[in-house]
Amino acid sequence: MEAKHQWKGWIFLAPALILMAVFTFYPFFKTIGITFLNGYNPLKATNQTFEFGIQNFIDAFNYPKFTSCLYNTIIVTIVTVPISTMLALLISVALNSIRPLQKILQTIFFLPYVTNTIAIGMVFAVMFSVIGTPSRFTTVGVINTIFGTKINWINISMIGGSNASHFTRMFVLCVYIIWNALPFKIMILLGALQSVNKQYYDAAKIDCATKAKTFWRITVPMLSPMIAYVLITGFIGSFKEYTASVAVFGNDLNSIDMNTMVGFIYNQIALAEFGRAAAGALILFAIILVFTMFSRWVGSKKVHY
Amino acid sequence: MKIVLDGLTKEFENKKKNSKVIAVNNVSIDIPSGTLVGLLGPSGCGKSTTLFMLSGLLAPTRGSIVFGDKDVTHLEPQKRGIGLVFQNYALYPHMTVLQNILFPLENIGMPKDERIERAHEVAKVVQIENLLDRKPSELSGGQQQRVAIARALAKAPDVLLLDEPLSNLDARLRLQTREEIKRIQRETQVTTVFVTHDQEEAMSICDVIVVMKLGVVQQVGVPQEIYDDPHNLFVAQFLGTPPINTFAGVIKKGGVYIGKEKIMDTKLPDQEIYVAIRPEGFIPAKDGVLTLNFDHLEVMGRERSILSTHESSLKPLIRSIVEEFEETGAKSYKFNLKPHKVFLFNKETEIRISDDKVYDAPVVMKGLEQVQLEEKKENAFQKAWNKCKGVFKKKEKAEEVKENSEESKEK
Numbered sequence: 111m112e113a114k115h116q117w118k119g120w121i122f123l124a125p126a127l128i129l130m131a132v133f134t135f136y137p138f139f140k141t142i143g144i145t146f147l148n149g150y151n152p153l154k155a156t157n158q159t160f161e162f163g164i165q166n167f168i169d170a171f172n173y174p175k176f177t178s179c180l181y182n183t184i185i186v187t188i189v190t191v192p193i194s195t196m197l198a199l200l201i202s203v204a205l206n207s208i209r210p211l212q213k214i215l216q217t218i219f220f221l222p223y224v225t226n227t228i229a230i231g232m233v234f235a236v237m238f239s240v241i242g243t244p245s246r247f248t249t250v251g252v253i254n255t256i257f258g259t260k261i262n263w264i265n266i267s268m269i270g271g272s273n274a275s276h277f278t279r280m281f282v283l284c285v286y287i288i289w290n291a292l293p294f295k296i297m298i299l300l301g302a303l304q305s306v307n308k309q310y311y312d313a314a315k316i317d318c319a320t321k322a323k324t325f326w327r328i329t330v331p332m333l334s335p336m337i338a339y340v341l342i343t344g345f346i347g348s349f350k351e352y353t354a355s356v357a358v359f360g361n362d363l364n365s366i367d368m369n370t371m372v373g374f375i376y377n378q379i380a381l382a383e384f385g386r387a388a389a390g391a392l393i394l395f396a397i398i399l400v401f402t403m404f405s406r407w408v409g410s411k412k413v414h415y
Numbered sequence: 416m417k418i419v420l421d422g423l424t425k426e427f428e429n430k431k432k433n434s435k436v437i438a439v440n441n442v443s444i445d446i447p448s449g450t451l452v453g454l455l456g457p458s459g460c461g462k463s464t465t466l467f468m469l470s471g472l473l474a475p476t477r478g479s480i481v482f483g484d485k486d487v488t489h490l491e492p493q494k495r496g497i498g499l500v501f502q503n504y505a506l507y508p509h510m511t512v513l514q515n516i517l518f519p520l521e522n523i524g525m526p527k528d529e530r531i532e533r534a535h536e537v538a539k540v541v542q543i544e545n546l547l548d549r550k551p552s553e554l555s556g557g558q559q560q561r562v563a564i565a566r567a568l569a570k571a572p573d574v575l576l577l578d579e580p581l582s583n584l585d586a587r588l589r590l591q592t593r594e595e596i597k598r599i600q601r602e603t604q605v606t607t608v609f610v611t612h613d614q615e616e617a618m619s620i621c622d623v624i625v626v627m628k629l630g631v632v633q634q635v636g637v638p639q640e641i642y643d644d645p646h647n648l649f650v651a652q653f654l655g656t657p658p659i660n661t662f663a664g665v666i667k668k669g670g671v672y673i674g675k676e677k678i679m680d681t682k683l684p685d686q687e688i689y690v691a692i693r694p695e696g697f698i699p700a701k702d703g704v705l706t707l708n709f710d711h712l713e714v715m716g717r718e719r720s721i722l723s724t725h726e727s728s729l730k731p732l733i734r735s736i737v738e739e740f741e742e743t744g745a746k747s748y749k750f751n752l753k754p755h756k757v758f759l760f761n762k763e764t765e766i767r768i769s770d771d772k773v774y775d776a777p778v779v780m781k782g783l784e785q786v787q788l789e790e791k792k793e794n795a796f797q798k799a800w801n802k803c804k805g806v807f808k809k810k811e812k813a814e815e816v817k818e819n820s821e822e823s824k825e826k
Contacts, residue, residue, distance in 0.1 A: 307505070309501055309503070309505040310505055310507060312472050312492075312499075312501070312505070313499075313501060313505040313507070315471075315472065315491070315492045315493060316470060316472075316492050316493075316497065316498070316499045316519075316567075317518050317519035317522055317566070317570075318493045318519055318522040318523050318570070319493075319518070319519075319522045320522070323522060327507075327518070328507065331507075331509040331510075332508075332509065334509075414508070414509035
């Protein structure tokens with residue numbers, strides 16, 4: 111009976127499948143095709159053919175800003191994903207353990223998720239901005255004021271002063287990305303926490319476990335499937351990070367070496383270098399694939415489903 | 416370790432309904448060291464609540480709990496030295512059986528070699544040595560239950576608490592495991608409190624039974640003693656399979672009557688009563704004192720039961736287990752009664768009455784009903800609101816009355 115009605119299932123799937131075929135599967139395979147056509151350009155002359163080869167990859171690697179983009183992307187991923195997951199775990203456990211104001215605090219922690227990324231980025235830029243000259247500051251920004259420092263975090267140049275260093279810019283970017291990534295992770299982990307049977311905590315109390323021990327030996331393993339989910343989606347998301355950088359530093363990212371891989375791809379498209387853009391996309395895809403496979407391999411040993 | 420409960424009371428407040436439920440009411444019990452005590456009662460009688468207060472997972476509203484010489488009323492569960500087996504076992508699903516048993520030992524800081532040795536030792540007692548590497552999800556209900564007991568016993572607790580541990584098992588496994596619990600308790604000599612709603616289970620393995628109803632202790636005693644000498648109607652009806660037969664009766668001029676038949680003599684004053692007779696208390700006899708209308712005969716292996724009816728019986732069928740009986744086709748049969756299987760209860764208080772002993776009512780805290788819904792003081796807003804509701808109700812009632820009177824006039 112099930113086999114008889116299979117065509118019905120396909121009909122129900124058809125709208126999604128057609129859209130995905132047009133906007134996901136075709137572009138995906140087309141991109142792979144383009145990557146291996148040297149100097150590909152869609153505005154080709156009649157009868158013009160492109161040679162099959164790996165020139166696009168060579169061009170991409172040799173492009174002056176490529177290494178900086180790749181470096182930034184990897185740093186952002188390695189720094190922000192573990193930190194934001196840890197913070198999200200701590201915050202969700204804290205949120206779960208308080209009774210009064212829980213709903214209000216949940217809403218507050220969720221607000222960044224529904225706020226515009228660019229708007230938040232601009233606020234961060236303002237908070238870290240320094241205006242004036244080193245001898246006479248008009249303002250050193252909110253952050254410098256709070257911590258009593260006079261660091262030039264992100265500005266390109268101050269009159270008579272030096273540019274902000276790559277390190278401080280990276281620091282601001284990471285803080286911003288971590289803060290921006292928290293709400294979603296908190297929501298997922300809090301939901302998972304609230305579905306853990308309270309009896310296990312009672313059992314842990316009877317078994318003389320301390321609070322810390324209960325957290326590491328009971329809570330974390332119980333949450334491990336959700337932690338794995340948050341980590342893997344986090345890795346994928348941060349490899350694709352671009353808007354954060356634009357939001358804090360504006361459009362001209364290459365000049366201050368704050369561009370990312372996705373930024374690199376966009377730049378190449380703007381330059382009509384489709385072959386190079388496709389090569390960049392495929393490199394990014396390969397990195398994400400390897401990372402995800404690795405995470406799943408680790409997960410298969412540590413995650414208790 | 417000896418356990419003393421004194422005036423233990425637990426109230427649950429329902430803030431939305433503005434009411435209070437007294438789940439456990441003034442429970443005072445002495446549990447001698449090394450005994451297996453059963454808390455027995457129907458669901459909602461507060462037996463599990465009492466157990467959780469013993470474990471420290473619930474804080475009592477009033478009263479005290481003493482383990483040995485130490486008052487543990489306000490002590491955290493970690494510091495009480497107890498083992499608790501949960502109703503659904505609560506084994507940590509991500510740990511193997513061995514890790515589950517090791518977890519409490521790890522927490523009390525036992526050295527590694529010693530705790531592995533101890534875990535194997537305990538596993539041997541509950542016979543799960545071959546399951547140590549499995550996850551709880553790979554075990555049957557009975558095996559999980561034994562692992563839960565092993566985990567509770569591992570740290571050598573002074574008190575072992577069991578919350579309806581057999582309720583998830585099938586009938587056969589239940590018989591087997593309850594024997595096992597008894598065996599383990601005898602071997603380890605740990606003071607054990609066992610919660611159950613199954614009177615047969617309690618009767619078969621407990622040294623002492625505490626019968627509870629609506630948060631109040633009804634009777635404490637050795638199983639056989641409670642069966643032979645119930646202090647009130649509830650206890651008489653709750654214990655025993657098949658259940659006791661209850662009749663409405665009266666005492667008139669020194670005689671106990673069911674319907675028009677005088678079944679026995681008594682010195683008690685005239686009053687309305689309940690007469691409860693155990694199924695095994697009937698002896699068929701031609702000159703019997705009680706006449707029952709025959710319904711049908713039930714033969715089940717070694718038992719022969721006569722099922723009959725009587726207009727004064729509280730239940731539709733009366734069951735009497737007899738040794739010899741010949742069916743003659745008569746509509747009714749006469750029975751003599753074994754006097755020690757017949758109990759009399761006052762109709763109002765349902766407390767046992769007898770010629771040679773005075774029975775006390777269950778001890779309830781002064782000013783507290785068995786389960787009491789106590790209205791809190793109304794605040795101004797609620798007062799106003801209730802007044803409004805009152806006015807509406809009055810109006811509705813007035814209208815109803817009007818309609819009714821009109822209808823009756825029409826008629």
